[in-house]
Amino acid sequence: xxxxxxxxxxxxxxxxxxxxxxxxxxxxxxxxxxxxxxxxxxxxxxxxxxxxxxxxxxxxxxxxxxxxxxxxxxxxxxxxxxxxxxxxxxxxxxxxxxxxxxxxxxxxxxxxxxxxxxxxxxxxxxxxxxxxxxxxxxxxxxxxxxxxxxxxxxxxxxxxxxxxxxxxxxxxxxxxxxxxxxxxxxxxxxxxxxxxxxxxxxxxxxxxxxxxxxxxxxxxxxxxxxxxxxxxxxxxxxxxxxxxxxxxxxxxxxxxxxxxxxxxxxxxxxxxxxxxxxxxxxxxxxxxxxxxxxxxxxxxxxxxxxxxxxxxxxxxxxxx
Amino acid sequence: xxxxxxxxxxxxxxxxxxxxxxxxxxxxxxxxxxxxxxxxxxxxxxxxxxxxxxxxxxxxxxxxxxxxxxxxxxxxxxxxxxxxxxxxxxxxxxxxxxxxxxxxxxxxxxxxxxxxxxxxxxxxxxxxxxxxxxxxxxxxxxxxxxxxxxxxxxxxxxxxxxxxxxxxxxxxxxxxxxxxxxxxxxxxxxxxxxxxxxxxxxxxxxxxxxxxxxxxxxxxxxxxxxxxxxxxxxxxxxxxxxxxxxxxxxxxxxxxxxxxxxxxxxxxxxxxxxxxxxxxxxxxxxxxxxxxxxxxxxxxxxxxxxxxxxxxxxxxxxxxxxxxxxxxxxxxxxxxxxxxxxxxxxxxxxxxxxxxxxxxxxxxxxxxxxxxxxxxxxxxxxxxxxxxxxxxxxxxxxxxxxxxxxxxxxxxxxxxxxxxxxxxxxxxxxxxxxxxxxxxxxxxxxxxxxxxxxxxxxxxxxxxxxxxxxxxxxxxxxxxxxxxxxxxxxxxxxxxxxxxxxxxxxxxxxxxxxxxxxxxxxxxxxxxxxxxxxxxxxxxxxxxxxxxxxxxxxxxxxxxxxxxx
Numbered sequence: 001x002x003x004x005x006x007x008x009x010x011x012x013x014x015x016x017x018x019x020x021x022x023x024x025x026x027x028x029x030x031x032x033x034x035x036x037x038x039x040x041x042x043x044x045x046x047x048x049x050x051x052x053x054x055x056x057x058x059x060x061x062x063x064x065x066x067x068x069x070x071x072x073x074x075x076x077x078x079x080x081x082x083x084x085x086x087x088x089x090x091x092x093x094x095x096x097x098x099x100x101x102x103x104x105x106x107x108x109x110x111x112x113x114x115x116x117x118x119x120x121x122x123x124x125x126x127x128x129x130x131x132x133x134x135x136x137x138x139x140x141x142x143x144x145x146x147x148x149x150x151x152x153x154x155x156x157x158x159x160x161x162x163x164x165x166x167x168x169x170x171x172x173x174x175x176x177x178x179x180x181x182x183x184x185x186x187x188x189x190x191x192x193x194x195x196x197x198x199x200x201x202x203x204x205x206x207x208x209x210x211x212x213x214x215x216x217x218x219x220x221x222x223x224x225x226x227x228x229x230x231x232x233x234x235x236x237x238x239x240x241x242x243x244x245x246x247x248x249x250x251x252x253x254x255x256x257x258x259x260x261x262x263x264x265x266x267x268x269x270x271x272x273x274x275x276x277x278x279x280x281x282x283x284x285x286x287x288x289x290x291x292x293x294x295x296x297x298x299x300x301x302x303x304x305x306x307x308x309x310x311x312x313x314x315x316x317x318x319x320x
Numbered sequence: 321x322x323x324x325x326x327x328x329x330x331x332x333x334x335x336x337x338x339x340x341x342x343x344x345x346x347x348x349x350x351x352x353x354x355x356x357x358x359x360x361x362x363x364x365x366x367x368x369x370x371x372x373x374x375x376x377x378x379x380x381x382x383x384x385x386x387x388x389x390x391x392x393x394x395x396x397x398x399x400x401x402x403x404x405x406x407x408x409x410x411x412x413x414x415x416x417x418x419x420x421x422x423x424x425x426x427x428x429x430x431x432x433x434x435x436x437x438x439x440x441x442x443x444x445x446x447x448x449x450x451x452x453x454x455x456x457x458x459x460x461x462x463x464x465x466x467x468x469x470x471x472x473x474x475x476x477x478x479x480x481x482x483x484x485x486x487x488x489x490x491x492x493x494x495x496x497x498x499x500x501x502x503x504x505x506x507x508x509x510x511x512x513x514x515x516x517x518x519x520x521x522x523x524x525x526x527x528x529x530x531x532x533x534x535x536x537x538x539x540x541x542x543x544x545x546x547x548x549x550x551x552x553x554x555x556x557x558x559x560x561x562x563x564x565x566x567x568x569x570x571x572x573x574x575x576x577x578x579x580x581x582x583x584x585x586x587x588x589x590x591x592x593x594x595x596x597x598x599x600x601x602x603x604x605x606x607x608x609x610x611x612x613x614x615x616x617x618x619x620x621x622x623x624x625x626x627x628x629x630x631x632x633x634x635x636x637x638x639x640x641x642x643x644x645x646x647x648x649x650x651x652x653x654x655x656x657x658x659x660x661x662x663x664x665x666x667x668x669x670x671x672x673x674x675x676x677x678x679x680x681x682x683x684x685x686x687x688x689x690x691x692x693x694x695x696x697x698x699x700x701x702x703x704x705x706x707x708x709x710x711x712x713x714x715x716x717x718x719x720x721x722x723x724x725x726x727x728x729x730x731x732x733x734x735x736x737x738x739x740x741x742x743x744x745x746x747x748x749x750x751x752x753x754x755x756x757x758x759x760x761x762x763x764x765x766x767x768x769x770x771x772x773x774x775x776x777x778x779x780x781x782x783x784x785x786x787x788x789x790x791x792x793x794x795x796x797x798x799x800x801x802x803x804x805x806x807x808x809x810x811x812x813x814x815x816x817x818x819x820x821x822x823x824x825x826x827x828x829x830x831x832x833x834x835x836x837x838x839x840x841x842x843x844x845x846x847x848x849x850x851x852x853x854x855x856x857x858x859x860x861x862x863x864x865x866x867x868x869x870x871x872x873x874x875x876x877x878x879x880x881x882x883x884x885x
C-alpha cells in the first residue's frame with residue numbers, strides 16, 4: 001500500500017510539473033500573440049508595405065482585401081481562439097511573409113539552433129569544471145587570474161566576442177572557415193563565442209561552492225584516508241559543488257537560445273535566430289508566436305530535466 | 321520599391337556594441353589587408369585560352385539579405401528573380417531598350433497599342449511554352465485585383481494607363497493602353513517584371529515563393545531557408561537578352577547564393593577564398609576592395625535617398641523655410657564624413673545622378689550657407705528666439721522631427737543626420753531625430769500626418785518616370801501614398817504627364833528636366849545620398865556584370881572561371 005501511494009504521489013507531482021510547464025508555454029504563446037496584435041500599427045499595412053518594399057498608407061480597398069485574406073477583420077477574441085485551437089491541433093498557422101506553415105519553418109531551422117545551444121552548454125561545463133578543479137581553492141596567482149578571466153568572459157558581449165573570434169581565427173589565421181555552415185568545424189567558433197561567456201558564469205558559481213566544500217569535514221576525512229588531491233577534487237568535491245551550476249544550466253538553456261540568435265546572425269548560421277529576427281522586423285505574428293512557443297517549450301522541458309538531474313547527482317534530494 | 325539595407329540586427333535596434341565592434345573590425349581588417357596584399361600581389365588573372373570561356377564551376381556568391389519570397393517588389397527579390405527569369409525587353413547602360421523575349425515590337429501611331437513578337441521555341445524550365453499567351457497572363461496578373469498576383473512595382477506605373485494584354489497570335493502579344501505612356505518599356509525591363517510560368521503560378525503563392533519557375537539561365541533548385549538558394553544551370557537556355565556577351569546556356573554549372581548578413585563574414589569570406597563574389601562592400605573595406613578585387617558598382621536611378629519635407633502644414637508649408645533648412649546644414653560634408661567616401665553626396669533631391677534626365681548643375685544646389693538660411697527664416701516670420709536659440713513664430717518653436725528607419729538608411733547615415741541636427745541649430749532649427757525600427761516603420765509609426773516634418777526615403781527606378789509615383793496628386797479622395805512630402809502641384813503633374821506622352825527623346829527629356837528643376841526649386845525634397853549596388857569579385861571569376869534595368873542586379877549568366885597562376 002505504502003509503495004503504491006508513494007508512486008501515486010510521484011505521478012501526481014510529475015503531472016503537476018507538466019501542468020505548470022504547459023501553463024508557462026500557454027502564457028508565453030498568449031502573451032506574444034496579444035502583444036503583437038495590440039501593438040500600434042496595422043498588420044495588413046505591414047504586409048502590403050513589406051510586399052512593395054516601401055512605406056505609405058494603403059488604400060482602403062487594398063487593406064480590406066488583405067484583412068479578409070488573413071482574417072484580421074474578425075474580432076480579436078475569435079482570432080485568438082482560432083490560434084489556440086490550432087495549437088491544440090498541432091497547427092501554428094501560416095506565415096504572413098513566407099506563406100508557409102509556421103511549423104515547417106521552425107522545424108527546418110530549430111535543429112542547428114539546438115545543436116549550437118547544447119554544444120555551447122557542454123563546452124561551457126567542460127571549461128568551467130576543468131578550470132575550477134585544477135585551480136580553485138588554491139591561493140595563488142593562477143586562481144586570481146582565472147577569477148578575473150571568468151568575470152571578463154561573463155560580462156563581455158557575446159556579439160562582440162564572436163566578431164573578434166571570427167576576424168582572428170577565420171579571417172586572419174584561417175584555422176576555421178568564415179562560413180562554417182552546418183559542418184562540425186563550422187560549429188567551433190559559434191560554440192566558443194556562446195560557451196566562453198557562459199563558462200564565466202558557471203565557473204564563478206561552481207568555484208565559490210567548490211572552495212566552500214573543500215573545507216568540509218568529509219573532504220578532510222577523504223584526505224586523511226590518503227586520497228590524492230585530484231581524486232578528492234573530482235570524486236567528492238565536484239559532486240557537491242556542481243549542484244548550483246546544474247540549477248544554473250536550466251536558466252542557461254534559455255540564455256543560450258536567445259544568445260544563439262545573435263551568434264547565428266554573426267556567423268551566418270542557419271537557425272531559429274534568423275527566422276525570429278526576420279519575423280520580428282516584419283511583424284510576422286504567427287512565426288514569432290510559434291518560435292516563442294517552441295522556445296518556451298524547450299525551456300520548460302529543460303527545467304524538468306534539471307530537476308530530475310539533481311536527484312542523480314545528490315541522492316539525498318527527494319522530489320518535493 | 322526600395323533597397324532595404326543593413327542586417328536584421330540593426331533593424332531591431334540591437335546596436336549597443338556595434339560602434340566598438342566596427343572599430344575593432346576596421347583595425348583587424350586593416351591588419352589583414354597588410355598581411356594579404358603580398359600574397360595577392362603575386363596572382364594576376366589570366367584570360368581563358370582561345371577555345372572560349374571555360375565551362376563549369378559553381379559561383380559562390382555572398383549576398384546580404386534574405387527575402388521571405390523569391391519574387392516580389394523588394395529589390396532583394398529582384399536580385400534573385402534576375403537569375404531565373406527573362407523579361408520582355410532589356411535596358412542597356414545607355415538607357416536604350418533592346419530585345420529580350422520580344423525580338424521586335426511596333427508602337428501604333430496613337431502610341432496606345434504595342435505589338436510584340438515573342439522569340440520562338442522558348443520554354444519555361446517546367447516545360448510550359450513561353451508564348452504570347454503566357455506573357456499576357458503575367459501582365460494581366462500584375463495589374464489585376466488578385467493580391468497574390470498583383471505586382472507592387474508595375475502597378476503604380478501602369479494602373480492608370482493599362483487597358484489590356486492579349487495574345488493576338490501564338491507569338492504575337494498586344495498591349496493596349498488607355499493613354500500613351502512612353503516609359504512602358506523601361507517598366508517591362510525591370511526584373512520584378514520577369515515572366516514566370518503560368519502553369520507554375522497556378523500552384524499558388526506558397527509554392528511559387530519557394531520554387532518559382534521562369535525561363536532564365538538558372539533554375540531554382542533548392543532554397544535552404546536561413547542559408548542559401550541553390551541555382552543550377554538551365555542547360556536548354558536559349559533566350560538571353562540581346563546585349564549579353566554570349567547566347568545559349570550559362571558557362572557555370574550553378575550559383576550558391578548564400579545569405580551572409582554580417583559584413584565581416586561577407587567580405588571576410590572573399591578574403592579567405594570561401595566566396596568568389598560578394599555583395600555590398602562595407603565602407604571600412606572600400607579602399608581595400610578596390611586595391612585587391614574587381615569592384616563593380618551601380619548607382620541606382622530614380623530618386624536619391626532624400627529628405628522629404630512635409631509641406632502640408634507649418635513650418636514647411638512655406639517654401640522659404642524649406643529652402644532655409646536646405647541651406648542650414650552642410651549635407652555634403654555630413655555625408656562624406658559618415659560614409660567614408662563609399663557613397664557620394666547627392667544634392668539633387670528630385671533625381672539620382674544615374675538617371676538619364678539628371679541635371680548635374682542641380683547636384684550643387686543649396687550649398688551650406690547659414691547666412692541665407694537666417695535671411696529666409698527672418699523673411700518667413702520666424703524672427704523671435706527662445707533661450708536655447710531656437711526660432712519662434714507666434715510663440716511656437718521651429719521644430720523639425722526627422723523620421724527614419726534602418727530599413728532605408730545604412731547605419732553610417734545616422735551620423736550624417738546627427739551632423740545636420742547640430743548644424744541646423746545654428747540657424748535656429750530644433751531638429752529631433754526619430755529612429756524607427758523596421759516593423760514599426762512599415763506599420764506607419766512616426767509616419768502619420770502629424771508625426772514628422774522630414775522623412776528619409778527613396779524609390780529606385782530607371783530615371784524620371786519615378787515622378788509619376790512621387791508627384792501624382794491625390795485624386796477622388798485617393799491619397800498618393802508614395803508622396804510623403806504631401807506636395808501637390810497640378811502644374812508639375814501636367815508637365816510630368818506631358819513628358820510621359822512625349823515619344824521624342826529630346827522633347828521628353830526637356831520636359832522631365834523642367835519638372836526636375838521645379839522640384840528642386842520648391843525644395844519639397846532635399847538630396848542626401850544615393851543608393852548603390854557594389855560587388856567585389858575574385859580574380860578567378862570574369863565577366864560578372866550588373867543589370868542596368870534600374871536596380872543593378874548581379875548577372876552571372878556570362879560569368880566564367882579562369883585559371884589564376
